[in-house]
Amino acid sequence: MQIHWTEKLVAVIASGLLLSFLAALIAGYYFYDLDVADCVTDVPLFSKGEVHQIFDPTNYRSKYEVKVVAKMWTFDPPVIEVVAGSDIDFYLTSTDVIHGVIIQGTNVNLMAVPGVVNFARLSFDQPGEYSFLCHEYCGSGHQSMAGKFVVKSNEGVYRPGDIATAPVAISSAALAGRALLDKNGCLACHSLDGTPILAPTFKGIFGRTQSLSDGSNIVIDEAYLKDSILHPTAKMVKGYQPLMPQMNIPESDLQAIVDYLKSMKVGTP
Amino acid sequence: MNFVPLSLSKSDRNLLLVQIVFPVSLLILGIYHGFIQVLYRAGIIQSQSFLGLDYYQGLTLHGVINAIVFTTFFAVGFGNALILYYLRSGLCRTTAWVGNIMMLVGTLLAAAIILAGKANILYTFYPPLKGHPLFYIGAVLLVIGSWVSFFNWIPPYLKWRRENPGKKTPMAILGIFASFIVWFIATLPLAFEVLVLLLPWSLGWTDEVNVTLARTLFWFFGHPLVYFWLLPAYTMYYAMLPKIAGGKLYSDFAGRLAFMLFILLSCPIGLHHQYSDPGIQSSWKWFHGILTFCVALPSFITAFTLAASMEIGARSRGGKGLFAWWAKLPHWNSKGDQWLFPYLFLGLILFLFGGITGIINASAAMNGLIHNTSWVPAHFHTTLGGPVFLAFIAMSLWMVVKILGKPVRYPRLNLSVPYLWILGVVFFSTGMSVTGLMGEPRRTNMGMTFTNPESPLFHEGWKFISHFVVIGGTIMFLSMIAYFIVFFGTLFSSKTEDDRLDFPNAEPFHDENISWVQNFKPWLVATALVLAVAYTIPLLEVYKGTKKGAPAYSPDNPIPLRDQK
Numbered sequence: 111m112q113i114h115w116t117e118k119l120v121a122v123i124a125s126g127l128l129l130s131f132l133a134a135l136i137a138g139y140y141f142y143d144l145d146v147a148d149c150v151t152d153v154p155l156f157s158k159g160e161v162h163q164i165f166d167p168t169n170y171r172s173k174y175e176v177k178v179v180a181k182m183w184t185f186d187p188p189v190i191e192v193v194a195g196s197d198i199d200f201y202l203t204s205t206d207v208i209h210g211v212i213i214q215g216t217n218v219n220l221m222a223v224p225g226v227v228n229f230a231r232l233s234f235d236q237p238g239e240y241s242f243l244c245h246e247y248c249g250s251g252h253q254s255m256a257g258k259f260v261v262k263s264n265e266g267v268y269r270p271g272d273i274a275t276a277p278v279a280i281s282s283a284a285l286a287g288r289a290l291l292d293k294n295g296c297l298a299c300h301s302l303d304g305t306p307i308l309a310p311t312f313k314g315i316f317g318r319t320q321s322l323s324d325g326s327n328i329v330i331d332e333a334y335l336k337d338s339i340l341h342p343t344a345k346m347v348k349g350y351q352p353l354m355p356q357m358n359i360p361e362s363d364l365q366a367i368v369d370y371l372k373s374m375k376v377g378t379p
Numbered sequence: 380m381n382f383v384p385l386s387l388s389k390s391d392r393n394l395l396l397v398q399i400v401f402p403v404s405l406l407i408l409g410i411y412h413g414f415i416q417v418l419y420r421a422g423i424i425q426s427q428s429f430l431g432l433d434y435y436q437g438l439t440l441h442g443v444i445n446a447i448v449f450t451t452f453f454a455v456g457f458g459n460a461l462i463l464y465y466l467r468s469g470l471c472r473t474t475a476w477v478g479n480i481m482m483l484v485g486t487l488l489a490a491a492i493i494l495a496g497k498a499n500i501l502y503t504f505y506p507p508l509k510g511h512p513l514f515y516i517g518a519v520l521l522v523i524g525s526w527v528s529f530f531n532w533i534p535p536y537l538k539w540r541r542e543n544p545g546k547k548t549p550m551a552i553l554g555i556f557a558s559f560i561v562w563f564i565a566t567l568p569l570a571f572e573v574l575v576l577l578l579p580w581s582l583g584w585t586d587e588v589n590v591t592l593a594r595t596l597f598w599f600f601g602h603p604l605v606y607f608w609l610l611p612a613y614t615m616y617y618a619m620l621p622k623i624a625g626g627k628l629y630s631d632f633a634g635r636l637a638f639m640l641f642i643l644l645s646c647p648i649g650l651h652h653q654y655s656d657p658g659i660q661s662s663w664k665w666f667h668g669i670l671t672f673c674v675a676l677p678s679f680i681t682a683f684t685l686a687a688s689m690e691i692g693a694r695s696r697g698g699k700g701l702f703a704w705w706a707k708l709p710h711w712n713s714k715g716d717q718w719l720f721p722y723l724f725l726g727l728i729l730f731l732f733g734g735i736t737g738i739i740n741a742s743a744a745m746n747g748l749i750h751n752t753s754w755v756p757a758h759f760h761t762t763l764g765g766p767v768f769l770a771f772i773a774m775s776l777w778m779v780v781k782i783l784g785k786p787v788r789y790p791r792l793n794l795s796v797p798y799l800w801i802l803g804v805v806f807f808s809t810g811m812s813v814t815g816l817m818g819e820p821r822r823t824n825m826g827m828t829f830t831n832p833e834s835p836l837f838h839e840g841w842k843f844i845s846h847f848v849v850i851g852g853t854i855m856f857l858s859m860i861a862y863f864i865v866f867f868g869t870l871f872s873s874k875t876e877d878d879r880l881d882f883p884n885a886e887p888f889h890d891e892n893i894s895w896v897q898n899f900k901p902w903l904v905a906t907a908l909v910l911a912v913a914y915t916i917p918l919l920e921v922y923k924g925t926k927k928g929a930p931a932y933s934p935d936n937p938i939p940l941r942d943q944k
Binding site for chain 2: 113117120127147203217224298353355
């Protein structure tokens with residue numbers, strides 16, 4: 111008894127088809143540099159986002175080294191400014207759970223896994239805004255986790271340091287409050303520089319007039335701040351989701367945080 | 380081979396009934412959230428929860444019930460029935476019930492924990508998001524219960540082989556064994572992940588977990604899982620569908636070869652789910668990718684063999700011409716057992732799309748475009764949600780009809796189920812594929828941000844196309860309402876026929892006798908070797924390459940659980 115010739119023919123045709131698909135993949139690898147994420151061994155783990163612009167004076171072009179930290183439920187830094195046409199070395203890690211990133215306008219698609227660094231090289235030809243978002247479920251705020259590349263025109267000459275942001279000056283008295291913000295994870299959702307993330311920014315928060323979700327307006331004072339830290343969903347600022355967990359913070363720590371937030375008045379550098 | 384209908388003992392009948400009716404009943408919950416989910420994704424529901432069920436809680440239920448509980452229960456029940464029917468030697472009653480009760484208890488535990496909101500971590504349960512320990516214990520009980528049921532089939536199989544020297548094992552037995560061999564191999568790394576890494580960590584006995592290692596072990600399980608879903612459907616396609624179509628199986632050898640190739644190639648390919656992962660060398664990802672292309676071969680062979688088998692059936696019904704014979708197949712015929720045909724046939728049509736999109740997913744160059752986008756659920760609703768789901772719900776109804784002697788209630792409504800389903804899936808998957816190519820993420824409560832015009836993250840294109848997804852989801856939901864009416868209507872009707880277990884038995888057209896596809900042993904040895912090559916180095920790498928473990932997190936707080944007061 112024999113295998114019928116039609117079955118043999120089908121096996122040959124199917125194998126040929128699969129081999130041709132494979133050949134296309136290998137051609138993509140050699141001619142278009144289409145590869146999958148690799149194992150990065152030479153970059154130590156990092157826990158802060160950074161953007162370094164490296165200027166090459168010979169061709170007036172910039173190269174960027176971007177380190178992005180994904181964390182519940184934001185990217186650090188959330189906004190990355192680069193110049194069109196530059197090569198961007200994009201390093202990604204997570205400091206809490208698994209996240210992912212897909213960057214609009216590119217084929218970059220990476221997982222952010224705690225304890226490991228991921229890498230892709232990318233560039234944008236056209237100026238504009240390119241958003242990126244988290245594509246792996248990372249908890250109840252997952253659907254709000256996004257950031258963007260702002261790609262500027264490459265006309266003219268750029269100097270190194272264009273992108274660096276000036277550090278915020280902090281008095282020593284408020285340092286304790288600042289440390290508490292880090293410790294309690296507040297800065298995951300409340301930015302210090304005015305960038306809207308998932309919650310109202312801390313920039314200029316003290317003395318600000320704020321609309322609440324019940325339609326009323328209030329001027330933010332010490333009592334409101336303390337109250338909102340202890341009972342986050344009681345008086346919600348309009349336009350935000352009730353995502354903030356209830357905080358159990360002792361009175362002394364509470365005072366330090368409020369002192370720091372007071373120093374974030376409008377006009378404070 | 381001729382098989383007469385089999386009269387079941389009371390214990391065996393009750394066992395099968397529990398294993399069919401329990402998962403179909405749970406499916407009501409899983410299907411409900413499938414429908415609600417398309418409303419969230421289209422921005423029709425714009426909140427964190429709806430009717431007391433959080434979006435991600437419902438998503439966890441949808442995945443766990445539809446993809447894990449329903450499939451595992453069905454496969455075990457179907458396997459028990461096949462062993463009883465084809466081997467005719469009875470099952471050890473105690474072992475069968477021990478397995479069954481473990482599965483029931485495990486499922487109820489996990490379901491209770493999910494409903495209590497203590498495990499909103501989806502069916503992939505990636506650490507360091509942590510679920511309640513009972514969630515993991517429930518999963519372990521379900522899996523071990525299925526092992527116990529599987530081991531219970533081995534003595535009757537060996538006895539049959541001894542008593543029937545030189546005879547070929549019935550195709551359906553080969554198929555269900557292939558399915559459970561794949562399941563057993565695949566659940567070993569899963570058991571390691573859950574018992575060694577996750578359970579002690581969720582109980583607080585260990586502080587940190589190696590996330591990449593857990594992920595790699597999960598996908599070592601996760602890809603063969605899809606073949607565990609697919610192979611019982613293939614068993615119906617090879618052993619039963621040609622008979623229902625009125626013909627013969629075109630090639631007996633093709634079926635046996637396909638099942639053996641699935642045993643060999645289902646497992647060493649999990650890294651193609653991790654193309655975007657850090658910590659694993661790209662060369663190993665390519666190796667798994669190439670093997671993934673190889674596992675497409677038995678499906679290509681199957682497509683041809685089944686089409687040829689149906690052509691034999693159609694021509695014996697008077698079909699003529701090059702393609703016109705298709706019209707002679709029993710596409711809409713409620714006489715006798717022919718209602719089974721459209722369920723199986725339309726599943727195959729969906730699988731054409733499922734297979735092609737699967738090859739796209741496995742292609743390294745294209746994966747970056749679609750990984751973790753809504754393209755992926757679009758794909759697996761044409762595989763798991765296509766041939767597998769249609770075959771499983773059809774065979775659940777079939778077994779209830781046969782072992783209770785109650786003919787299908789509402790036969791026309793029953794025929795409409797697979798047609799409505801395929802129509803719904805086509806709308807759903809087309810919409811999800813298009814938005815997936817536009818970068819829309821999967822597993823995301825879109826209505827709160829991306830499809831909410833008041834959010835700064837609003838995306839107009841996704842919002843527009845999600846209407847197709849809502850139309851598809853609604854049709855799928857209606858199809859399932861029709862199915863539940865038919866299924867429970869039949870279950871609670873009165874007995875009018877003989878209550879005997881029976882299956883359609885397809886005769887082979889080409890009955891080859893080729894020994895190397897008739898014995899599991901050489902294939903099992905080869906499988907062990909390929910697995911050792913494919914996974915030893917990647918597992919060592921992720922074990923050593925992870926520089927820092929991760930503490931546990933709950934899904935609603937960015938602070939690790941150990942640092943919360």
